[in-house]
Amino acid sequence: MSKKRILISGASIAGPTLAYWLTQYGFEVVIVERAPELRLGGQNIDVHGAGRKVVRMMGIEERIREANTGEQGLQFIGQRGEVAASFPKDEALSGTRELEILRGDLVQILYDLTAPSVEYRFADSIQAIDQTSDGVEVAFSSGRTEMFYVVIAADGIGSKTRKLIFGNEAQFKFLGVYMTYLTIARHPSDTKWWRWYTATDSRILMLRPDNHGTTRAMVAFLEDRELYNNRSPADQKAIVKEKLAGAGWEAERISKALDSASDVYLERVGQIHAPNWSKGRVAMVGDAAYCASPLTGKGTTLALVGAYILAGELSRHGRPEDAFTAYEKLLRPFIKNVQKLPPGVPKIVYPSSRLGVSVLNTLAGVVASKPVQAIVGLFSSKGAEAEEKDISLPVY
């Protein structure tokens, strides 16, 4: 190997960000993605704090701003469909940030940025990994076998590469919530606000505007046990329809939209806790290593920051093992902090009874109330407190 070749598994947020920085430092990068093309699904995500600094350094902050979803802020909707409380964008307590973007749009921006300098291989994946003293031999499902300087798993919460290397060492911690995402037709009554409706029986419905002429719907519900994993698309629709029954507000509309929706995605919400992020010449980044869950609102930030630091350390150290140790030492305290959920979350924001819902909606206008603090604590930039939770980025 003349130039050091690095293989990354996964072409979403962490993989292409890592690839960008690695090519800046002179590495040759191959990204293998299991899907036949970029996966552009998903809903609103935001780029803030240290994540924003990373995209600024990559020169794509303006492109992200241009792809803004146009959301004006967060509103809690009461039982009669009335607005119970509003938190306009950019106020310290709003869930809407300056750089709100659809996940798919960010994936596309990262791909466009890196495609000229990175070799992307779609519809392929790592089948086996064999580490030698001076490289990693990778067998692909397509049948080819190649040597790489190091291999990085950026293949998400269910990372197969993680399982190949670490077996069952990493723990998936179920947080007792299922979330469903789908895109629905925009209705004239839809607004530019992120509308949050709490129903009885621990259910939450959300509608959010996008910049593609459609509306993004989310249905979440509490569940003590992992009852709905790995279901077929038809089963997922049936489960969500059942959960929507009698929920009120826009439940019937979402239920009808489920019939024809092509992007329904029901996920169990959880975190990845991995005792080690690397073994020899193989390491992990993003959700594969330390998924914090959508409940923290920080998955994208962690993927961007982790990729930046991992690439920087690889550029700094002669031995990949030393780079991985330095990466983990720098990042782990930040991850530990982010994975800590505020007390009572998620249960506090999912009341089960009508009285509980009514109390929550009454409290929605009271910013100091516990449920509102819990929600904004998850999604908003609570000034100094959030900054404390942030990480200062090394300069490489």
Ligand SMILES: Cc1cc2nc3c(=O)[nH]c(=O)nc-3n(C[C@H](O)[C@H](O)[C@H](O)COP(=O)(O)OP(=O)(O)OC[C@H]3O[C@@H](n4cnc5c(N)ncnc54)[C@H](O)[C@@H]3O)c2cc1C
């Ligand atoms: C389709 C999709 C929709 C999402 N929607 C949302 C959302 O609405 N809200 C939200 O907060 N988060 C969403 N996420 C998760 C979010 O992208 C991550 O939490 C975060 O951005 C960290 O990204 P990541 O790159 O580490 O992992 P991910 O974004 O999970 O990306 C992993 C990538 O690896 C690929 N992959 C998986 N297995 C293999 C394999 N064996 N070989 C090769 N490639 C593989 C996947 O296809 C995917 O492209 C979504 C993820 C996906 C894949």
